[in-house]
Amino acid sequence: xxxxxxxxxxxxxxxxxxxxxxxxxxxxxxxxxxxxxxxxxxxxxxxxxxxxxxxxxxxxxxxxxxxxxxxxxxxxxxxxxxxxxxxxxxxxxxxxxxxxxxxxxxxxxxxxxxxxxxxxxxxxxxxxxxxxxxxxxxxxxxxxxxxxxxxxxxxxxxxxxxxxxxxxxxxxxxxxxxxxxxxxxxxxxxxxxxxxxxxxxxxxxxxxxxxxxxxxxxxxxxxxxxxxxxxxxxxxxxxxxxxxxxxxxxxxxxxxxxxxxxxxxxxxxxxxxxxxxxxxxxxxxxxxxxxxxxxxxxxxxxxxxxxxxxxxxxxxxxxxxxxxxxxxxxxxxxxxxxxxxxxxxxxxxxxxxxxxxxxxxxxxxxxxxxxxxxxxxxxxxxxxxxxxxxxxxxxxxxxxxxxxxxxxxxxxxxxxxxxxxxxx
Numbered sequence: 001x002x003x004x005x006x007x008x009x010x011x012x013x014x015x016x017x018x019x020x021x022x023x024x025x026x027x028x029x030x031x032x033x034x035x036x037x038x039x040x041x042x043x044x045x046x047x048x049x050x051x052x053x054x055x056x057x058x059x060x061x062x063x064x065x066x067x068x069x070x071x072x073x074x075x076x077x078x079x080x081x082x083x084x085x086x087x088x089x090x091x092x093x094x095x096x097x098x099x100x101x102x103x104x105x106x107x108x109x110x111x112x113x114x115x116x117x118x119x120x121x122x123x124x125x126x127x128x129x130x131x132x133x134x135x136x137x138x139x140x141x142x143x144x145x146x147x148x149x150x151x152x153x154x155x156x157x158x159x160x161x162x163x164x165x166x167x168x169x170x171x172x173x174x175x176x177x178x179x180x181x182x183x184x185x186x187x188x189x190x191x192x193x194x195x196x197x198x199x200x201x202x203x204x205x206x207x208x209x210x211x212x213x214x215x216x217x218x219x220x221x222x223x224x225x226x227x228x229x230x231x232x233x234x235x236x237x238x239x240x241x242x243x244x245x246x247x248x249x250x251x252x253x254x255x256x257x258x259x260x261x262x263x264x265x266x267x268x269x270x271x272x273x274x275x276x277x278x279x280x281x282x283x284x285x286x287x288x289x290x291x292x293x294x295x296x297x298x299x300x301x302x303x304x305x306x307x308x309x310x311x312x313x314x315x316x317x318x319x320x321x322x323x324x325x326x327x328x329x330x331x332x333x334x335x336x337x338x339x340x341x342x343x344x345x346x347x348x349x350x351x352x353x354x355x356x357x358x359x360x361x362x363x364x365x366x367x368x369x370x371x372x373x374x375x376x377x378x379x380x381x382x383x384x385x386x387x388x389x390x391x392x393x394x395x396x397x398x399x400x401x402x403x404x405x406x407x408x409x410x411x412x413x414x415x416x417x418x419x420x421x422x423x424x
Contacts, residue, residue: 019337036333038320053308056293067298080288083281084318091322098328105261109142112254113349118357119247143346144168148222150338153329157219174220377412
């Protein structure tokens with residue numbers, strides 16, 4: 001993974017917007033952490049519930065008793081618990097499914113990168129240099145696919161983004177043709193709208209698909225177009241007989257699986273929980289919370305106010321969490337850190353391309369290749385000088401060695417390496 005520059009800022013967007021980085025660590029106890037908490041989104045609902053509970057309590061205390069039997073707590077509580085459980089389980093299922101697709105993308109991307117860099121042969125001379133540059137282009141397209149998929153899932157349809165433009169600007173794509181200067185200018189967000197977004201006010205939230213609606217030309221499907229270019233590159237390797245047999249099947253299968261990831265992520269994104277369920281669950285939970293003061297006042301009196309607010313935080317909190325993680329690809333704090341995944345993939349592909357394809361005879365026959373480690377501290381040369389019968393005899397005795405003998409061998413090797421480094 002790329003090394004990240006560690007900076008500390010006090011920008012509000014850093015705190016409320018964007019998935020939480022998996023590299024961050026907090027020393028605060030979990031129940032005291034604010035970054036990633038739903039509390040900011042709960043401030044206005046809790047304020048309203050507090051005012052409502054205060055009103056009902058004051059009316060019951062000074063004017064007319066509005067208390068009712070708490071039998072409704074039991075009856076409605078069961079229904080509310082089922083609704084919250086259903087909302088939470090379906091939301092987390094979508095979150096988990098999105099993570100599985102990105103894990104699959106990491107796997108097939110690394111596999112395809114290895115096939116291109118290691119299994120595809122290179123010609124001699126100037127043609128060999130062209131082959132290396134073509135391979136690098138293929139690896140860049142793999143990284144470009146991941147970044148393009150990330151932006152597509154966030155309804156960012158163009159190519160001018162910093163992590164994508166340099167990788168695909170040479171391709172003829174619909175997204176490139178659709179870019180216009182007036183569409184690329186970021187719109188100013190008012191302070192009130194920004195504050196409303198931080199507090200989870202529905203009226204302040206922007207339509208995430210507004211960039212798609214503003215487009216004046218067809219936007220195409222950039223990840224799919226990148227796969228088309230990757231496919232033609234693999235086909236050229238096969239036609240030139242530089243990628244043969246089994247490796248051809250692996251490469252084409254990897255591209256097919258990348259397409260499967262694209263379709264799967266689009267399915268998760270475009271198949272939300274039916275709106276009827278969402279509305280009904282929201283109405284049920286709010287109705288239950290609004291009825292709480294009437295049922296709590298006969299027993300709790302003035303404690304009805306904090307009791308109702310505490311119950312509202314618990315009940316409405318799960319509904320807020322479900323709404324936030326239902327789309328795991330967005331820019332909420334608790335969404336999947338797609339930027340980190342893309343950076344990790346780019347760094348791992350850089351590792352693959354950091355050296356030419358290794359030749360087996362170059363690393364197998366090295367003296368520091370301890371072929372029977374941790375059961376023997378002797379290297380390849382020492383065992384190669386012995387008859388094959390001794391090697392097989394040693395292999396037969398390996399299951400009978402004790403852990404103490406294994407630990408002793410490990411210590412011996414560690415001391416040799418340490419002494420060698422000191423001599424250097």
